[in-house]
Amino acid sequence: MTTRPPRQEFLVFGSPLIGDEEIEEVVATMRSGWLGTGPKVKQFEEAFAEYKGIDPACVAAVNSCTAALHVSLIAAGIQAGDEVITTPLTFCATVNAIIHAGATPVLADIDPVTLNLDPTAVRAKISPRTRAIVPVHFAGRPCEMPALMALAELHNLTIIEDCAHAIETEYAGKKAGTFGAFGCFSFYVTKNVVTGEGGMVVTRDLAAAGRVRTLALHGMDRDAWTRFSDSGYKHYYVVECGFKYNMMDLQAAIGLHQLAKIEAHWQRRRVIWERYQTAFANLPAQLPAVTAPNTRHGLHLYTVLLDPTAPLSRDEFLAEMTRHRIGVGVHYLCLAEHPYYQERFGWRPEDYPHATAAGRCTVSLPLGPKLLDADIEDVISCVSLLLAR
Numbered sequence: 001m002t003t004r005p006p007r008q009e010f011l012v013f014g015s016p017l018i019g020d021e022e023i024e025e026v027v028a029t030m031r032s033g034w035l036g037t038g039p040k041v042k043q044f045e046e047a048f049a050e051y052k053g054i055d056p057a058c059v060a061a062v063n064s065c066t067a068a069l070h071v072s073l074i075a076a077g078i079q080a081g082d083e084v085i086t087t088p089l090t091f092c093a094t095v096n097a098i099i100h101a102g103a104t105p106v107l108a109d110i111d112p113v114t115l116n117l118d119p120t121a122v123r124a125k126i127s128p129r130t131r132a133i134v135p136v137h138f139a140g141r142p143c144e145m146p147a148l149m150a151l152a153e154l155h156n157l158t159i160i161e162d163c164a165h166a167i168e169t170e171y172a173g174k175k176a177g178t179f180g181a182f183g184c185f186s187f188y189v190t191k192n193v194v195t196g197e198g199g200m201v202v203t204r205d206l207a208a209a210g211r212v213r214t215l216a217l218h219g220m221d222r223d224a225w226t227r228f229s230d231s232g233y234k235h236y237y238v239v240e241c242g243f244k245y246n247m248m249d250l251q252a253a254i255g256l257h258q259l260a261k262i263e264a265h266w267q268r269r270r271v272i273w274e275r276y277q278t279a280f281a282n283l284p285a286q287l288p289a290v291t292a293p294n295t296r297h298g299l300h301l302y303t304v305l306l307d308p309t310a311p312l313s314r315d316e317f318l319a320e321m322t323r324h325r326i327g328v329g330v331h332y333l334c335l336a337e338h339p340y341y342q343e344r345f346g347w348r349p350e351d352y353p354h355a356t357a358a359g360r361c362t363v364s365l366p367l368g369p370k371l372l373d374a375d376i377e378d379v380i381s382c383v384s385l386l387l388a389r
């Protein structure tokens with residue numbers, strides 16, 4: 001069916017680009033004898049804070065973005081009976097963290113063009129119980145932060161940004177994660193900066209950062225590195241019931257080198273992104289919207305929405321791409337499609353028509369710095385062939 005020879009190797013969707021630097025740093029960490037939370041994590045926090053242009057005392061590394069969201073919600077004072085508004089077009093972790101914090105997630109529909117939370121839909125969902133908004137910068141495109149900030153201010157709500165896709169994202173020169181009271185980042189294997197598993201919380205002040213650190217390590221007032229360092233044993237005291245969410249030096253060792261390459265990797269993704277935009281311009285699919293002026297797109301996911309006139313269904317397209325040995329993704333089925341949330345909250349797909357429609361026709365194509373030019377050609381020729389009318 002293809003005009004090109006079939007691929008030998010399966011193109012793994014979201015496979016990270018790991019260099020010798022990362023490998024050597026991990027080995028050196030193992031040889032150092034300090035594997036857990038220690039000097040490398042501190043170094044990684046400092047490097048991340050420098051990238052974001054904030055005080056290193058205001059960031060806290062954790063072991064996932066899910067953990068980052070969970071402790072941020074608690075540190076924001078969210079509790080049972082509170083409502084937290086978020087998008088239906090996100091990974092399940094966004095709402096699971098809200099549920100784990102004891103609150104009730106409330107979905108507001110997306111804008112069908114940007115695929116981000118629609119501030120007008122958010123406004124319609126604000127109730128006397130609403131305490132927070134969790135915007136997700138979908139695919140790396142910044143949400144309409146001025147409108148969301150204005151709503152938050154008017155109704156006295158906390159904003160906790162889910163920046164899992166958005167490390168490089170900016171809106172009007174301001175970096176994602178620095179708008180809300182908390183910004184939560186992911187370093188999962190498929191994300192733009194990788195530590196295997198890992199996350200980061202960015203806070204506005206020292207007190208919030210301190211609370212996050214305590215919550216992320218059993219509720220202890222002091223971490224192991226301080227306790228067991230050569231300055232002498234110090235007792236810790238448990239000041240609340242926390243969680244086991246700390247990042248390891250082994251993970252930070254990877255992240256340090258990933259972070260150093262963040263701009264080079266973004267530039268490479270931008271080249272791929274532009275090639276796709278040009279190559280797919282006339283296919284029966286809605287391509288990612290043009291990046292809004294005065295913003296920086298994180299370019300995390302390249303998602304296309306197949307038109308109803310496309311020659312094959314979305315699921316057939318996924319199967320055909322896989323058969324042609326190209327890994328693809330779906331980001332995401334509308335959260336209201338999942339049985340757990342339907343049963344617990346009575347969510348129905350038809351109540352979120354834009355997210356539901358997007359979730360039923362979206363496909364994410366490979367977009368990563370590891371892709372070779374030949375891989376990109378394979379993706380382009382395969383997609384073009386499948387979708388040609």
Ligand SMILES: *Cc1c(COP(=O)(O)O)cnc(C)c1O
Nearest residue numbers: 064065066091093164186187188
């Ligand atoms: C990946 C992801 C998360 C969860 O990140 P982990 O680090 O895997 O916990 C949360 N929200 C969104 C939007 C994500 O894509």
